Amino acid sequence: MAQLLNFLLIYKWIDFLEISFLSVTIYYFSLWLKRDVQKNLAPGFFTLCSIIILSYALDMNNISNFLIIFMPSILMLFILVHQNILQKNFISIKNIAVPKIKNNNWIDLFMRHCLNLMNQNKQITCAIEGRDNLEGFLINEININTPVNKEIIDLIVNSSIFKENKIVHINYQGDLLGVNAVWNTNNHTFWISEEVRNIEIWKQDSLLFSSKTDVLVFKLCPKKRNFDIIAQGKIMENLAIAPAVQLIGDFIKKNIKDLHLRKDINEIINKESSPKQPYI
């Protein structure tokens, strides 16, 4: 043991402390980089570290000196590239505390009611809030905050206060938070690219908020009998009922499982599996 420590040039207990400090710093920084699933920066960071160590070991003094001198700037670049996460956290600082899941099947129940409403030629737009709290961003005209059930949906949708062009606000636990909700958009036109400006307003707003939070927004079109879904800053238009329901179900389940749902939603879309139960 003493020989091994001697070989590793570790002579004092304080050396262990220093190595632990560096290791823990690198570990947590790489974990933080790993959280940005849109661009996985952790392998890039490890590659940079490897290049520094290799260039030092192979006596490539110019490269190693260059990298060591510019290491703070390179780390800043990693942090800047990771800013998407920072920006998202900045917008939605509060994350909802991990709750007990009250009812795993609420989404099946809710989707069945939505399809029933579609059969009644009623249009419905729904925002499913993930772990990022939308308080302040999605303003409910009527706050409800009750678990989703058939009676309450029928009561609301058939009442005169329900406005089809506004949003039904639900969270991923299956609580109906409010109806007639609207996005709180304060002059964000400068955020929007030219091509997005030509699409419908609800899509523009949903794109903005879904790119910065983990909300999923969908709209049922009774005429076309299909879904428009917006999540993670992406629009999926004219989805057939079965894959759309599957996609929304998977979104909810993923959100329950993962703290940071940023996995490639396209994988979910590409899965063509039929729902377990008939919805109509």
Add this chain to the structure above:
Amino acid sequence: MKSSIKSLHLNNLIYKIIAIIFGYSFWLILAQHQNISMTIDIPICFFELDQNFEIQSPEKIKVTLNAKRSEFYNLNVFNEVAHINLNHIKKTGEYNIQLLPEHILLHNKIKLLNYFPSSLNIKVTESKKNINTRY
């Protein structure tokens, strides 16, 4: 409880291993050229003592050395010995020998900062082998 501790260790295991490797490598890059001071025990070697005598003395002395971290390993500092010439001792008795930096032969890249004790009390007696052969 055990399983939660186990899962704590196994979570992101690859990241942990990579972090330890990089942590050590960066530490080595930064630390190997730093001057460090270390206190080690080195043995004392007496030489040129008359064969008829035996000596009783401390076996080791403490020396404080200063050098680059890498030199401690490269120059094998831990195998250093203090060499003391006893050719002036011609009869039995107790002697006080002053330790000098010259007694510790070090590479010029290594500095001797301190040593303890600064003098050695040694007791010189006649060799037992010698006594047996006389009788």
